[in-house]
Amino acid sequence: MSTPPIQWYPGHIAKAERLLTDQLKKVDVVLEVRDARIPFATHHPNVGQWIGTKGRVLVMNRMDMIPDETRQQWQAWLKENDISPQFTDGHGGRGIKELAGAIKQAGAAINRRRKERGMLPRPIRCVVIGFPNVGKSAIINRLLGKRVVDSARRAGVTRALRWVRISDQIELLDAPGVLPNKLDDQDAAIKLAICDDIGEAAYDHQRIAAHFIDLLKTQHQEQPLTDRYEINASDITGEDFVQDLADLKFHGSKDRSAKLILNDFRVGKLGAIALELPPATP
Template identity: 35%
Template structure:
């Protein structure tokens, strides 16, 4: 029996209220998405909160995604009026390009304020995203080259720390927010695969089978070449493929019974370490 994934802890409602309050004083929003699954890692709740504010999309972990699909996503978001940058928040790749897009979006927002007679000031930027999508890594990467924390801003927010990135940008971090529900369990499994959900709330073997299904659909032969020594896979179900992979890898229990749990964990670990090569689970044309 499949395990239905429930994933909206109670503290998320509080996080949503915090973000809604902070957005009142923000000029530009940076939404961090997982480049491997931009649809599923986007939070519709955040979209409603953002409203008409300028949004710059940070497609994080782009080094783990298919480069051709990455380019298609950048084009897709550009056509939607949401400039996007491919980044790797861990090593800093693409951060400079991202901040250039942020400054461009912010300059237009500040021009509107100045037309109303307000004094010039740095662009106020908020970085948002679901938990474990790489938001904190991005903030840390930006802050490394930033000046000191500016502290609370009178009349703006209390208890929040603003970071002066440079003379033109102030940065405010936010808590990660999960949507209260997912459109389907496949999206939940994909998020689990990519580390956005705790391993304890989904079935490891189901996640492994979803990964196999995605590989067979999008990258035929990659799973078999690594785990089955190139054997013919055409007549086997996902369950049979997983069991056969366990046999091939020598993961057997008593009486030669395949150790499905251990094989599932091996596949997930290989994927998360990038050993299966660059993989994209979603393309703009999927929805």
């Protein structure tokens, strides 16, 4: 029996995307927030269309959850593609000051044009877009210096569009997470599930935990699993690892062992692990 594909497109996301399209005409700068562990999987295919000729800032959030070496590789690859990324840790606050500077720089042309027309400057209007649970609300709260929007490590917390004044110079539109109405790339969908960037109703924990272990093995990153659970991950499949951990800790409950593995990764107990690397430079 084939495994059903991962799909998740709740009604609030469909509604948010329609409202976002209406609001974009008022916006000067688009902040695209991605999960630094899976930058390709958290890139929405409509972003280029939404940005158009507006200013753009690419935010690679959760920099604390990937190795410094990986961050440097992404930085170099993106710059080769004429993109200057801003790496942030929305929960810890790293990179936020630099991000605020990048927003002002991206929107500076707006007020230059206003000045040329004899108009007074106004705050730069910026929208924050990205997949669910990539840390958009945490970044907004850090930019503001206090908690004004709900933030949690789960998908679907923000459900309405809301303008927030960050300073006299920046206004931000906080938008709910948006994702394609159909996830054609199932490898990317699995990574979204591993990183908790999609609703839990969309996937089976045991299947995703097994995929996670197999993915780490293909990337030669399985040692943290062996160290933490004292089960040699090199010699067995992801499915067998989930079963062995279930037998060892949870009286055979594979669901509990799968949830433990995924949660340990998501909260950093397995260390800094990137699930995607930039393409090798020829």
